[in-house]
Amino acid sequence: MAGVAGLAFAYLLMARRGTGRPARDRWRTAFFLTGCALVAVALLPPIAPFAHEDFRGHMLQHLLLGMYAPLALVLGAPITVLLRALPAQRARDLTGVLRSRPVGVLAHPLTALTFSTGSLIALYCTPLYNATATRPALHWLLHAHFALSGCLFAWVIAGPDPAPSRPGVKARLFVLGAAIAVHAVLAQLMYGGFLIDVHAPVAQVRGGAEIMYYGGDIAELLLAAALVATWRPARRTVPLRPKPERAASVR
Template identity: 60%
Template sequence: MNHTHAPGGGLVFLAVAVAAVGYEAAATLGRRPWPWWRVGFFLTGCALLAAGTTPEALPWPAGDFRGHMLQHLLIGMFAPLALALGAPVTLLLRTLPLGAGRTVGRLLRNRTLHAVANPVTALLLNLGGLVALYFTPLYAATTREPALHTLVHLHFLLSGYLFAWVVAGTDPAPNRPGVPARLVVLGVAIAFHAVLSQLMYAGAIVALPVPAAERRGAAELMYYGGDIAELLLAVALVTGWRPRRYAAVLRVQVPQNVR
């Protein structure tokens, strides 16, 4: 069974490269200076995403469940956090002309986005994907259907980015709750990952038709790698949250009549 290969790997790599080049161009050619460390965060996220979607970069052979778990960590946790800390939406607002900035402002006020861009919603999408993948026959199906495997990776990327954005991202987000509430949501995520990794290590309840050694190795990766990712997320949350600065960015970039 092939857990690590997915179709369109070249297209994914190309898309990541285009995103990196576009971000770098916007940061360099913008009307005002853009912090170099935000560029570093975003480019690091692109590199992690490229590594997670390149099977040849993994330390295990194709089909090894530990490789799948490393992909999950890179695509769904580490890369999204680094991308979110790059503040791509804020850079976009600083780069776009006024008319296009108004359009982005309307999107930020969209009711659907308000419902989705909520820490609890992001948590449910994130954890729900893990439950569906590891507690149902879905994982076995992804080993037979490469397109389904790609969709799972896309879900992990989008839900991981959404979670990082609404919990600790530096881009403006609608109705973002205070730091204590987001710390509670993050605590729930940490506890869930710990329980899931222990169940996986024991082979209890999970539906994973893989060798026991690979399953236990993947569980250890989830436990320790997830802890590192969530610790970084917590550090970003408590050190990088600046609500007045976000409001100032929106006032400058989005006219009052569209906020």
Template identity: 70%
Template sequence: MDGMQHTHHHDGTGPSLPGTLLTVLVLLAAAAGYLLAVRRARHRNPVLGWRRLRSASFLGGLALLAVALLPPLGPAAHTDFRGHMAQHMLIGMYAPLCLVLAAPVTLLLRTLSPARARKVTAVLRSRPARLPAHPAVALALSIGTLGVLYFTPLYDTAVGHPAGHWLLHAHFLASGCLFAYVIAGPDPAPSRPGVPARLAYLGAAVAAHALVAQAMYGGFFVDVHAPVDQVRQGAEIMYYGGDIAELLLAAALVATWRPERRTSAGSRTRPRHPLEPTHAPG
């Protein structure tokens, strides 16, 4: 089978104890920071408050990251390709969906003063922010890089060094959050296209994910130094795990969709996001 090797030569034995403790501290700090922001948002505006479901979603995302990064899965991912793929699914697809549905940007804006909130909104509306927030760019970063990772020596090079493995984690998490935000995030996204376009990009992601998984299962162009059985089972994890995650993302898109309203003149207007600035008539 092209590119597959029957040996697994990674030297890493998994995160060290200091690394594990650091991971726990970072996750706890993120949870504490979010909950403190929720408390401040409720204090600043008791009428709006903050939905507990969003807080639960954020904590659930952090819990999924903990499962992925801490023992037993964390160390196993360094020596077993199946563990790596399970870790990839959790860090790159499931945890990002939970984190994005927690609306962290909206929460941030509610905790800031009006002047600072306007500055953050201006950044979100700037051209540099619009580019990565385009679905095509988000799709390329989240799905397009899988081919580069698994069909070139990049995977073995990255996981052969601790820093490389953490860079992979950071990429999976950042690109997964970006794609989930573009497709179904409740946070304001000025350049986000309509629902039909987002569904089309999500369909493209489903097809691309399946294609990569099928190529990996068949051993076509795969450049991963791991036993064949592990690579095939890892491909199955990607195929079925990716399908479930993308179905959840589609459900989130439907759940967060605010349909357009028709005005008396028959034109369509999109409901204004609560944090979007209003404009004076004329």
């Protein structure tokens, strides 16, 4: 929890150093602090002990860490806040890193979709989840994966910060639709007990599937709303027509 508090404090410090529009910056600060609060809620009692004992608690924790908290954190525009707080040379260096090819590949929507949504298939359709339930190190790595992959996906789809490989709105809506479809199908398979490898009572697995289905839908609708809210249409420049030359007056 010290890490979450340190993250919130660092953001507030950078936001104070930077310059921008006060009203917009207040909203961004509120979003980021909300994201930090959601991470804290997921990792503290009563949800954390519930997640260790019940698969439904795990799914609730997964939604908070992997979908709701990342969206709020990303809407805080942390990259923009950091760039404003850094000295000019360091800001240029960071901008160069963000525009590099490796970051471009990482920030591609299909890469983000694979890390955030595709990894759920590996988690629940293989013995991986059962291994994380008995090994604390894997359990915390899973938490980190949920949070980081969720932030990556939210940033690529609807983040106010610039992303190097961000396509147009239609392409991002298509990727978001693919994520919704995978979540829905996986939740239905989980509820029916097909192709799922989760060692938990049937009632818990079905309850977790319902949390995943309905809670995931709400989170994805919020992400779609953020995409629309942060979308800025490209400005079309109308070429100036040359003024007609006046005919020379005859004296």
